[in-house]
Amino acid sequence: MACLIGLIIFGIMGIFSASHRALAKEAFDCVFRRITLRPCNSGFKEKIKGKILSRLINKSPFTARMVNRHYEILSWIFFILMVGSTVWVLRGGYNFYVYGSCNGLNASGFCAFDPNGDNNKISSVNGDSSTCGIVQKSEKTVTLKNIDLSSFPAKNIGSKDTVVFIGCYDCDYSRKAYPDIQKLVAKKDANYIFAHYPAKGNITDKLAYAGYCIYKNDGDKFWDWNTYLFATDKNYILDPVNLDTMLQKFNFDVKKTEECIASPETKKAVDSQVIELNKTNIYGTPTIFINQKAFVGPKPYRVYRSAINKFIFF
Amino acid sequence: MLDINKIRKDFKILSDEKAPIYFDNACMSLKPNTVVNAMNTYYYEFPACAGRSAHKMGDKVTKKIKETRTLIAKFINADSQKEIIFTRNTTEGINLLANSFPFKSGDIVLVSDKEHNSNLVPWLRLKEKAGIILKIIPGNNDNTFNLENFKEQVIGAKFVSIGHTSNLDGVTNPAKEIIEIAHKNGVLVHLDAAQSIAHQKIDVRDLDVDFLSFSGHKMLGPSGTGIFYGKQKLLEDLAPFMVGGDTVESTTYESYKMLEVPEKFEAGLQDYAGIIGLGEAVKYLDQLSFKEISEHEIKLNTYITEELRKFPKVKIIGPTDPVLRGGIINFYIENTDMHKFAIILDEMAGIAIRSGQHCVHSWFHSKKIYNSARVSVYFYNTMEEAEIFISNFTKILKII
Numbered sequence: 001m002a003c004l005i006g007l008i009i010f011g012i013m014g015i016f017s018a019s020h021r022a023l024a025k026e027a028f029d030c031v032f033r034r035i036t037l038r039p040c041n042s043g044f045k046e047k048i049k050g051k052i053l054s055r056l057i058n059k060s061p062f063t064a065r066m067v068n069r070h071y072e073i074l075s076w077i078f079f080i081l082m083v084g085s086t087v088w089v090l091r092g093g094y095n096f097y098v099y100g101s102c103n104g105l106n107a108s109g110f111c112a113f114d115p116n117g118d119n120n121k122i123s124s125v126n127g128d129s130s131t132c133g134i135v136q137k138s139e140k141t142v143t144l145k146n147i148d149l150s151s152f153p154a155k156n157i158g159s160k161d162t163v164v165f166i167g168c169y170d171c172d173y174s175r176k177a178y179p180d181i182q183k184l185v186a187k188k189d190a191n192y193i194f195a196h197y198p199a200k201g202n203i204t205d206k207l208a209y210a211g212y213c214i215y216k217n218d219g220d221k222f223w224d225w226n227t228y229l230f231a232t233d234k235n236y237i238l239d240p241v242n243l244d245t246m247l248q249k250f251n252f253d254v255k256k257t258e259e260c261i262a263s264p265e266t267k268k269a270v271d272s273q274v275i276e277l278n279k280t281n282i283y284g285t286p287t288i289f290i291n292q293k294a295f296v297g298p299k300p301y302r303v304y305r306s307a308i309n310k311f312i313f314f
Numbered sequence: 315m316l317d318i319n320k321i322r323k324d325f326k327i328l329s330d331e332k333a334p335i336y337f338d339n340a341c342m343s344l345k346p347n348t349v350v351n352a353m354n355t356y357y358y359e360f361p362a363c364a365g366r367s368a369h370k371m372g373d374k375v376t377k378k379i380k381e382t383r384t385l386i387a388k389f390i391n392a393d394s395q396k397e398i399i400f401t402r403n404t405t406e407g408i409n410l411l412a413n414s415f416p417f418k419s420g421d422i423v424l425v426s427d428k429e430h431n432s433n434l435v436p437w438l439r440l441k442e443k444a445g446i447i448l449k450i451i452p453g454n455n456d457n458t459f460n461l462e463n464f465k466e467q468v469i470g471a472k473f474v475s476i477g478h479t480s481n482l483d484g485v486t487n488p489a490k491e492i493i494e495i496a497h498k499n500g501v502l503v504h505l506d507a508a509q510s511i512a513h514q515k516i517d518v519r520d521l522d523v524d525f526l527s528f529s530g531h532k533m534l535g536p537s538g539t540g541i542f543y544g545k546q547k548l549l550e551d552l553a554p555f556m557v558g559g560d561t562v563e564s565t566t567y568e569s570y571k572m573l574e575v576p577e578k579f580e581a582g583l584q585d586y587a588g589i590i591g592l593g594e595a596v597k598y599l600d601q602l603s604f605k606e607i608s609e610h611e612i613k614l615n616t617y618i619t620e621e622l623r624k625f626p627k628v629k630i631i632g633p634t635d636p637v638l639r640g641g642i643i644n645f646y647i648e649n650t651d652m653h654k655f656a657i658i659l660d661e662m663a664g665i666a667i668r669s670g671q672h673c674v675h676s677w678f679h680s681k682k683i684y685n686s687a688r689v690s691v692y693f694y695n696t697m698e699e700a701e702i703f704i705s706n707f708t709k710i711l712k713i714i
């Protein structure tokens with residue numbers, strides 16, 4: 001058993017140091033002999049045991065005696081722990097690659113690869129407009145089932161993959177995720193639906209109405225407008241005095257758009273869109289559905305790409 | 315009196331502040347600086363062939379090799395430097411003998427019951443190859459040599475090959491008596507002096523030994539050096555088992571004419587640096603007194619033996635009296651793998667001892683002892699080192 005543990009440990013340490021490489025070779029020889037049912041002749045087990053005991057003997061003879069007596073059992077315990085932690089690390093690595101968190105999709109527990117939890121930060125939609133942080137909640141209840149998205153801006157209709165982006169203009173994490181989703185949609189020609197969700201209250205209402213009107217009146221021109229809003233300083237876009245200038249910039253009919261924004265039908269339509277979005281059980285923005293799977297918080301691009309790829313990498 | 319502090323300065327490895335406690339002298343001794351320097355000088359200044367080339371460098375090597383041969387002849391009091399054959403080690407010497415001596419099927423060869431593999435395997439092989447009969451002389455209960463058994467067995471034997479000092483327990487066999495008895499019975503004797511050459515004066519003429527082998531590396535010399543001695547007229551009758559360059563005077567396509575002894579046994583280019591280093595080792599040993607070396611070893615052995623005796627489970631191989639065991643204390647604990655001790659001592663305190671069956675597997679198998687740990691001291695070891703060993707050994711014993 002000591003040989004096997006030694007092989008794994010020294011194999012890894014051997015990458016960095018030549019002396020450990022030599023021990024790894026000895027351990028390999030020992031494991032190989034065991035596999036071929038020959039006795040381990042390298043004395044490797046005794047060597048490692050001796051090294052451990054010599055370190056303990058002056059510090060705590062009692063511990064040294066115990067280690068000597070129960071060496072085989074301790075080896076097994078360490079081996080099992082090592083296998084367990086290796087599986088755990090591999091699983092964490094896989095989760096991190098595929099979901100952006102070691103703990104699984106949208107899980108915001110501590111992850112060594114993402115110590116600040118950046119990949120799971122969201123703007124909460126629980127009514128507290130100031131919340132911009134980690135919110136522990138399960139994405140399992142977040143769903144697109146029975147949700148009518150027909151009134152939201154959509155493109156590439158009929159594609160095999162569907163990406164739904166629910167985000168808000170004012171939310172930093174939505175703004176962070178937005179360019180990656182644009183890139184993904186462009187690359188994969190995915191059916192793309194954009195839904196604005198006012199996570200921080202009605203401060204973004206006017207822009208939501210504007211978006212609704214632009215898509216209604218000018219169709220696909222909406223997408224450049226939308227991208228502009230996500231890319232431009234949020235203090236500027238949220239200031240109502242700048243709205244006309246922005247509309248002019250895109251050659252929209254300012255008057256017509258302003259009228260549409262002010263009309264009660266628009267408010268009603270946008271309100272009913274929000275009601276529809278609430279049915280998804282959304283708890284934070286951005287929430288991105290890739291083929292029905294919900295990704296909450298801004299994930300690295302590879303996470304979105306893996307979700308859409310058939311076999312993770314391609 | 316040996317001035318150990320002064321002596322230790324002659325060994326680079328021992329003058330270091332963090333010098334190891336080297337207790338594996340039966341395997342390999344340390345080398346004084348003079349030996350290493352002499353070898354370096356050869357490599358740096360005249361790294362040429364001996365005996366072949368006419369240039370100055372070649373001449374110098376030839377001279378140095380001859381000097382060393384003479385030194386060694388004097389060291390063991392051989393009749394002539396022609397009786398000194400350079401080998402790689404004791405093992406090669408014994409193989410040379412076993413393969414060159416005209417053994418015939420049915421010849422009886424006697425060895426003791428605790429021979430090093432190097433003085434057992436060549437004979438076991440000869441048993442297979444030439445049909446000799448190999449007989450083992452049973453020793454006494456305390457592992458000392460039983461002359462009575464020997465006297466009985468030597469009758470009708472052809473050859474005796476016996477370890478002079480055992481690497482198992484440090485016991486020196488009564489070589490002079492053995493040889494006398496053998497000769498009375500018309501039997502030739504080879505002594506394996508691997509363990510004795512560095513610890514006691516060996517006088518081949520006084521012993522009247524016929525053949526003798528030893529290793530340079532156990533007597534302060536470079537590793538891979540050794541000597542095979544034989545009485546000249548006996549050597550002349552041996553047919554070398556390795557031939558080629560440097561063993562012949564001349565050749566035609568059909569025949570060859572061998573050189574005289576010792577050259578006819580030294581096939582191919584030799585380890586000139588090693589031989590020169592060995593010469594320096596002999597010079598170093600020559601300026602010390604074997605009596606004082608032996609007294610010092612016995613003093614250390616007595617202390618270690620007494621301390622180990624305090625633990626009833628520790629069993630020392632060989633006679634109780636440390637005086638009979640020279641510089642060797644070989645011990646074991648029943649049902650315990652003694653490698654553990656060697657490894658931990660090394661890791662804990664840089665104490666180098668040997669563990670295992672010490673190439674005397676046959677003895678361990680016959681006694682059903684798994685293995686042992688061997689401390690072997692030499693003149694440069696100190697009492698303080700022995701105390702450190704005992705203190706660390708005691709600690710280990712408490713946890714094992």
Ligand SMILES: Cc1ncc(COP(=O)(O)O)c(C=O)c1O
Pocket residue numbers: 340341403404405406430432433477479480481506508509529
């Ligand atoms: C008694 C004895 N004979 C023979 C040998 C073999 O010596 P070498 O390995 O130098 O040939 C040894 C080495 O330990 C020995 O102790």
